[in-house]
Amino acid sequence: MKPLFVLLGTFIISVLIIKITRNEYAWALAGRIAMAVMLFFTASAHFAFSKGMEMMLPPAIPFKKFMVALTGILEIAGGIGLLLASTQKLAGICLIIFFLAILPANIYASLHQVDYQKGNTNGNGPKYLWFRIPLQVLFIAWVYLSAVY
Template sequence: MNIPESFTRRVFRWLLAIFYLIAGIAHIRSPSGFLAITPDWVPFAEFVILFTGVAEFAGAIGLMVPPKIAPGVRHAAGIGLALYALCVYPANINHAINNIAIGGETASWLYHGPRLAFQPVFIWWALIAGGVINWPFQPKNS
């Protein structure tokens, strides 16, 4: 599917790429906070955290690759980042339910509630930024 990129979609794509680039660097440089919230059932947690950082970084770069240079890369990055956001949701739930301290500080539900509620928005955002879906930006005639 080749959805034309509007100014709004371009802004969404750039913002998401910047967010995931920063998050990827944080996962790689400072994994301890991410390890703390990773559920116990996740095997090889240190590797998983490193891999998630690399995935975020790769997804951010993928969103910026022009379709004329590498067709399908932006689309794949959007799907990959949407799946990534879905897969890290258990860590966010674990963080909230078990009130896990990071850096000696716990967060209130004023932090956890919006974070958990926003996760589906991140999934949608990745799909919009990657040109995978068009909702709610369909042309008025469709």
């Protein structure tokens, strides 16, 4: 839920700042800024809650600690890529692939009730998927419309 609030809050602030400073509505730019900030926010969890994030990965995934750090770094790189005009489209395509690739880990974590912040299995469980899957679709659509389209 927090990433959604960060995304929407940053989007509104970005739209207003761009309107005030450029006297125009640059929806796609505000969208890229908001997604980048959200990615930086979520990437921080990969390092602050690494043990819990490792628990989100299915047993078949090797090198869990490395994978958690790598995905955090990829989120940061994707956010930076969205902010650079020369890389925004490529970053957008890579982020769409990334969001699709991490969905199975979110499903696994929900089915096993992983609470990544506490590092235990007392999380929300499968009902969380009713929020998480549409959220993932929103992220994909957001990146497509603000960076790829």
